[in-house]
Amino acid sequence: MMPEAAYIYSPEQLNYKFSEDHPFNQRRLSLTLDLLKELGALEQHQIFPARMATDQELLLIHEEEYIKAVKSASTGLVQSSYSSTFGIGTEDTPAFPNMHEAAAWLVGGTLAAVDMVFEQGYKHALNLGGGLHHGFRGKASGFCVYNDSSIAIEYMRRKYQARVLYVDTDAHHGDGVQWAFYNDPDVCTLSIHESGRFLFPGTGNVNERGHGEGNGYTFNIPLEAFTEDDSFLESYRKAFTEVVEYFKPDVIITQNGADAHYYDPLTHLCGTSKIFLEIPKLAHELAHKYCEGRWIAVGGGGYDIWRVVPRAWSAIWLEMSGQTDLFKQSLPDTWLKRWQKETDAVLPDSWYDKPDMYPPIPRKNEINLKNERTLNKALEPIFKKKTDNEKQNVLL
Ligand SMILES: [Zn+2]
Numbered sequence: 315m316m317p318e319a320a321y322i323y324s325p326e327q328l329n330y331k332f333s334e335d336h337p338f339n340q341r342r343l344s345l346t347l348d349l350l351k352e353l354g355a356l357e358q359h360q361i362f363p364a365r366m367a368t369d370q371e372l373l374l375i376h377e378e379e380y381i382k383a384v385k386s387a388s389t390g391l392v393q394s395s396y397s398s399t400f401g402i403g404t405e406d407t408p409a410f411p412n413m414h415e416a417a418a419w420l421v422g423g424t425l426a427a428v429d430m431v432f433e434q435g436y437k438h439a440l441n442l443g444g445g446l447h448h449g450f451r452g453k454a455s456g457f458c459v460y461n462d463s464s465i466a467i468e469y470m471r472r473k474y475q476a477r478v479l480y481v482d483t484d485a486h487h488g489d490g491v492q493w494a495f496y497n498d499p500d501v502c503t504l505s506i507h508e509s510g511r512f513l514f515p516g517t518g519n520v521n522e523r524g525h526g527e528g529n530g531y532t533f534n535i536p537l538e539a540f541t542e543d544d545s546f547l548e549s550y551r552k553a554f555t556e557v558v559e560y561f562k563p564d565v566i567i568t569q570n571g572a573d574a575h576y577y578d579p580l581t582h583l584c585g586t587s588k589i590f591l592e593i594p595k596l597a598h599e600l601a602h603k604y605c606e607g608r609w610i611a612v613g614g615g616g617y618d619i620w621r622v623v624p625r626a627w628s629a630i631w632l633e634m635s636g637q638t639d640l641f642k643q644s645l646p647d648t649w650l651k652r653w654q655k656e657t658d659a660v661l662p663d664s665w666y667d668k669p670d671m672y673p674p675i676p677r678k679n680e681i682n683l684k685n686e687r688t689l690n691k692a693l694e695p696i697f698k699k700k701t702d703n704e705k706q707n708v709l710l
Contacts, residue, residue: 318437318607319634320430321356322423323347324364327443329416332408337580337617338457343442345624345653352646353628355637362430364423364443366415371425372460374468375494377452381414384459388414401454417459420444424462425469427610431565432474437607438598438634442627445569445614447488448515456486456514463569463612464494467501470565479563480504481554483593484571484614485581487518487534491569497528502561506550508574508583509536520692533557535692538681539582545682546574546589549689551596558600560696565605568597571614572626576672580617584675586667590626591641594633609634620659629665641665 328340350356372381383400386393387409397403402413410416420443427439441462449461463480470476480495480503482488488505495501510516524532535549558566572590574583594611601609611630616623625645632638644663654661675681690697 319360319631320427320434320436320439321361321631322364322427322430322439322441323361323443324419324423326366326416326419327364327423329412330420330443331416332410332457336408336457339617339619340443342613342616342619342623342627345619346442346627348652349624349628349645349649350631352649353640355628355632355635355640360635362426364419364426364441367418367421367425367460367465371465371469372418372421374472375451375461375464376449380452384417384454385414388412400452401450402459404454406456407454407459413459417446420446421460421462421465424466424610424612427612428466428470431608431610432470432476438601438609438611440611440631440634442613442630444612445484445571447482447484447490447569447571447614448486449490451494455490458490461490461494463567464491466567466610467491467495471500476564477561478502479558479561479566480569481566481597482506482569482571482614483550483574484569485573485578485583486513486571486615487515487536488569489515489517492518492522492532492534495528496524496532497526499527499531502531502533502557502563504533504535504553504557506535506537506546506553508539508541508581512539513581520688523695530695531561533692535689537583537688538684540584540675540677541681541685542584542675542678543586543588545685546583546585547592549685550589550593552689553693554596554600556693556696558604560699563605565608565610566597566601567610567612568594569612569614570594570627570630572616572623573614575618575622575626577618577622578616580615584672586671587622587625587662587665588667591629591633591638591665594630595638598633618659620653620657621662625662625665
């Protein structure tokens with residue numbers, strides 16, 4: 315087995331649960347862990363526990379008043395003012411018992427992943443319980459209480475003096491992380507998502523580029539609704555490749571929401587499982603090229619927990635641990651049989667979706683063209699810098 319990748323998991327991460335029928339469902343963690351074990355792709359010695367983040371760590375990003383409110387909501391003391399002030403007790407992010415502890419365990423998982431890379435010498439680490447990218451400094455939002463990625467980024471900056479590139483391929487804009495570092499030139503964020511025109515949270519416009527010293531270190535690629543694999547991947551590859559070369563980070567952290575799939579019930583993108591095999595592949599390659607391998611990956615959204623998320627998230631681990639040969643095999647029968655009993659959805663037995671999974675998209679060309687223009691507009695500052703440098707070189 316490859317020694318360079320660490321898988322972070324603790325059963326306490328399953329306690330992050332709003333209600334029985336809430337779309338954010340951590341059963342995804344169990345489905346994925348079980349799939350990897352049945353594949354023989356994850357051994358006990360590769361799994362490391364998460365931990366509960368301390369208040370001190372939460373305070374790296376979150377406001378004290380907010381943490382207090384989350385703690386009170388955890389014990390059942392939900393005041394009506396919490397929903398407007400702190401975003402807790404809303405329809406999206408209802409309070410539940412021990413909410414604070416459960417959310418802090420997700421954060422601690424991402425911090426454990428960071429330490430595996432910076433202290434234990436692992437090249438890569440994966441915390442699928444993380445990726446709660448909508449959490450704000452003083453407010454819960456979009457199923458997210460504490461923002462593990464933001465906290466992990468600030469933690470890496472302070473503890474390891476690292477320049478951090480954050481790349482978010484969730485179908486929703488990575489707003490919480492973006493705004494946390496909007497003024498910061500040592501943290502660069504790149505979010506590729508469905509345009510906010512019809513989708514939560516509505517931000518992530520191409521013109522959001524950072525502020526003050528941070529201007530030029532925020533990148534957004536808002537894709538058209540009904541975007542398919544090829545256009546999604548072209549945008550992702552071009553943007554990631556250009557941004558990493560421009561920013562030259564010490565470490566890459568990727569948020570791997572699995573909700574850009576055609577089957578996802580909350581979004582309007584038309585990806586197939588192919589994008590979820592390609593996304594970690596490029597992250598892996600670029601982490602080795604620019605960061606001596608340092609790559610931390612977290613989960614995120616993903617609301618078809620049966621047909622999409624287990625394959626998408628397993629693919630990250632298979633990529634990280636050098637086991638992508640397994641994509642040539644079918645999914646293990648034992649896994650399919652065990653979980654098929656639990657759902658009406660027909661579990662796919664291949665890593666690749668069938669090409670006729672959905673009817674042709676009528677506006678395909680228009681969508682692809684629009685995405686291409688958006689991509690070029692988003693990368694304009696990089697192209698401009700390159701041209702300026704070339705001019706400079708000619709003058710010298
Ligand atoms: Zn999402």
